[in-house]
Amino acid sequence: MPEQSNDYRVVVFGAGGVGKSSLVLRFVKGTFRESYIPTIEDTYRQVISCNKNICTLQITDTTGSHQFPAMQRLSISKGHAFILVYSCTSRQSLEELRPIWEVIRETKGGANELASIPIMLVGNKCDETENREVSAAEGEAEAKSWGCHFMETSAKTNHNVKELFAELLNLEKNRNISLQLEKKGQLKGTRKLKEKCMVM
Amino acid sequence: MTKEDVKCLIPAGLDGKADILFGNLEEICLFHRDEFLKDMEACNFHIELVALCFTKRKDAFYKLYSQYCQNHPRSESLRELIGENNAFFQSCQMKLGHKLPLAAYLLKPIQRVTKYQLLLKDLLHYRDNEKTSQDLQEALDCMLVVLKCVNDSMHQIAITGFRGNLTEQGELLLQGSFSVWYESKKDRLLRLKPMQRHLFLYQKAILFCKKTAAHTKATYQFKQCLKMSQVGLTETVKGDSRKFELWLQGRQEVYIIQATTLEQKQSWVNEIKRVLLEQLQELRGEKIRQYSANFAKMRQATSLDTTSQSSCNRSISSDDTRSHPDEDSQASSDYSNSDDEDSFMDHHSGKSLTGKYIALADYDAVGHSEVSMKEGDPVELLKVGCAGWWYIKLAGSQSEGWVPASYLEHSGRKSSRSCQSVSSQASNNTE
Numbered sequence: 098m099p100e101q102s103n104d105y106r107v108v109v110f111g112a113g114g115v116g117k118s119s120l121v122l123r124f125v126k127g128t129f130r131e132s133y134i135p136t137i138e139d140t141y142r143q144v145i146s147c148n149k150n151i152c153t154l155q156i157t158d159t160t161g162s163h164q165f166p167a168m169q170r171l172s173i174s175k176g177h178a179f180i181l182v183y184s185c186t187s188r189q190s191l192e193e194l195r196p197i198w199e200v201i202r203e204t205k206g207g208a209n210e211l212a213s214i215p216i217m218l219v220g221n222k223c224d225e226t227e228n229r230e231v232s233a234a235e236g237e238a239e240a241k242s243w244g245c246h247f248m249e250t251s252a253k254t255n256h257n258v259k260e261l262f263a264e265l266l267n268l269e270k271n272r273n274i275s276l277q278l279e280k281k282g283q284l285k286g287t288r289k290l291k292e293k294c295m296v297m
Numbered sequence: 298m299t300k301e302d303v304k305c306l307i308p309a310g311l312d313g314k315a316d317i318l319f320g321n322l323e324e325i326c327l328f329h330r331d332e333f334l335k336d337m338e339a340c341n342f343h344i345e346l347v348a349l350c351f352t353k354r355k356d357a358f359y360k361l362y363s364q365y366c367q368n369h370p371r372s373e374s375l376r377e378l379i380g381e382n383n384a385f386f387q388s389c390q391m392k393l394g395h396k397l398p399l400a401a402y403l404l405k406p407i408q409r410v411t412k413y414q415l416l417l418k419d420l421l422h423y424r425d426n427e428k429t430s431q432d433l434q435e436a437l438d439c440m441l442v443v444l445k446c447v448n449d450s451m452h453q454i455a456i457t458g459f460r461g462n463l464t465e466q467g468e469l470l471l472q473g474s475f476s477v478w479y480e481s482k483k484d485r486l487l488r489l490k491p492m493q494r495h496l497f498l499y500q501k502a503i504l505f506c507k508k509t510a511a512h513t514k515a516t517y518q519f520k521q522c523l524k525m526s527q528v529g530l531t532e533t534v535k536g537d538s539r540k541f542e543l544w545l546q547g548r549q550e551v552y553i554i555q556a557t558t559l560e561q562k563q564s565w566v567n568e569i570k571r572v573l574l575e576q577l578q579e580l581r582g583e584k585i586r587q588y589s590a591n592f593a594k595m596r597q598a599t600s601l602d603t604t605s606q607s608s609c610n611r612s613i614s615s616d617d618t619r620s621h622p623d624e625d626s627q628a629s630s631d632y633s634n635s636d637d638e639d640s641f642m643d644h645h646s647g648k649s650l651t652g653k654y655i656a657l658a659d660y661d662a663v664g665h666s667e668v669s670m671k672e673g674d675p676v677e678l679l680k681v682g683c684a685g686w687w688y689i690k691l692a693g694s695q696s697e698g699w700v701p702a703s704y705l706e707h708s709g710r711k712s713s714r715s716c717q718s719v720s721s722q723a724s725n726n727t728e
Contacts, residue, residue, distance in 0.1 A: 104381075113415065139405055139408040139409065140401050140404075140408075142396055153397075155397060155398075155401060157401070157404065157408075158408070159411075160411075160415065161411035161414060161415045162407075162408070162411040162444075164444075165444050165445070165447075165448040166448070167366075167448045167449075167451035167452055168366060168411060168447065168448050168451065171366065171370070171373075171407050172404060172407070172408070174373065175404070
């Protein structure tokens, strides 16, 4: 059982070019970069509320390590929650997540322990309907087989980005965390969230 | 808060353990500040010089980062023991004005070393000429090899129960998980259920370990060690393209090894072949002539073989002897080396071997000097090296490099059924 701290650590995984950094940047800074710039920054932070205290949401980007499981394990061991990103336009990128998922499963112990860890499978670039290779239903089925949650997002159109992080924190049952410290009006109650989460 | 005040907060468990907490972070920092950064600045935006900065320092990168990564779990458990949120860490963070806690910064070198390759890949997009592109590709290959080696070295620290000395086994070449079946002629023991084993391939030995996941750390419990000087390899096993076999004493003991993917199998088979070829090179001499004399007899036995895969399993392996029950098992280990001796003989008898060849099977290049080819690719032989390596050019492209001669067949040849030496066949055709 990891000790309670003022940091909540989210680790983001995915193959190169699926839009990990875009998602994180969109969330942290509200920006989106059209042209692909490989990640140089490694860790981002955002202030959130946790058990009615201020706490830091720390987002660790693992770009570049996805073929090197032993090194990846070092990022995983400290993570509280995980986001596994693929691109809806690349089946390959979904398939490349499977070994990462297995590393998480191994590192985080048995099935019971794993069930309590917030993990979200995310199909990014859902705005690119013409190049789509993976349907939402397929993504959801994959998530179900891994026993984790699923969402489609677009960092470009800002679709479901904030919702992704809100939902991920919602899944954390050990403490009561939320994005409530955010600027007002960004989250309009849980109902809207649920709706968006189900949009396929 | 003064320096003294902060000092009072140092937890007892941390005293004198700075080297565990930080590992060789300072060394990494000095390396970058005094060498790597200076070199980079001296490049003055010449991309080929930038590439060289990486290529010439690959050993330093490997040494520094494998040490750092291997220490990181120790640092982590130390921090866990004394608590990430203890007053000392918190006041240090505040005093230094760090936005993130210590753990985030300690992870940074690991995140950073995996990024150099991405930056190099990106630079490749903006290359301005062929030479630059080659230099960048070489630098990229170097950094990927560094990562692979760092990654592998971290598995290695978790091996328990091995009595010998790991450093005496030579370089760690590959590691990975497999399903393994064991068959022995001695005790007729046949297990239907495979064992899950983590294999470590060294230059001189292959280790079979059992993986045990205890909490967050996996350990590899040592089970079996095979000396590379004693094993034989069979590349293809009927019924499953992901399987290959290692055997001892003319198949008295057979380890059937199933990879998770075809790619994994291929890279292992290639690497094992390479190790065996290197051993062969050391052994060549008087023995070669003896082998070649025997080879003629054995060829007749093997040409009867009709396995469809035989065209791609010749260089080191015998065919799966289970499909030829009449074949003498001793023969299989003997002629397993014959192809390469043959090409070696040709090399020395001075016969010209230039000409057009066809690739018999897919070959994935290992390293920069080799070239990949697909089954059926026409190629041109440029020169014959030693130990069965030929330097070829792919027809219709600029790609040149080394490939195992056993993967090539002279384009004049009709049948690819038998697994006799390609080079001797080739010399017949060129006459």
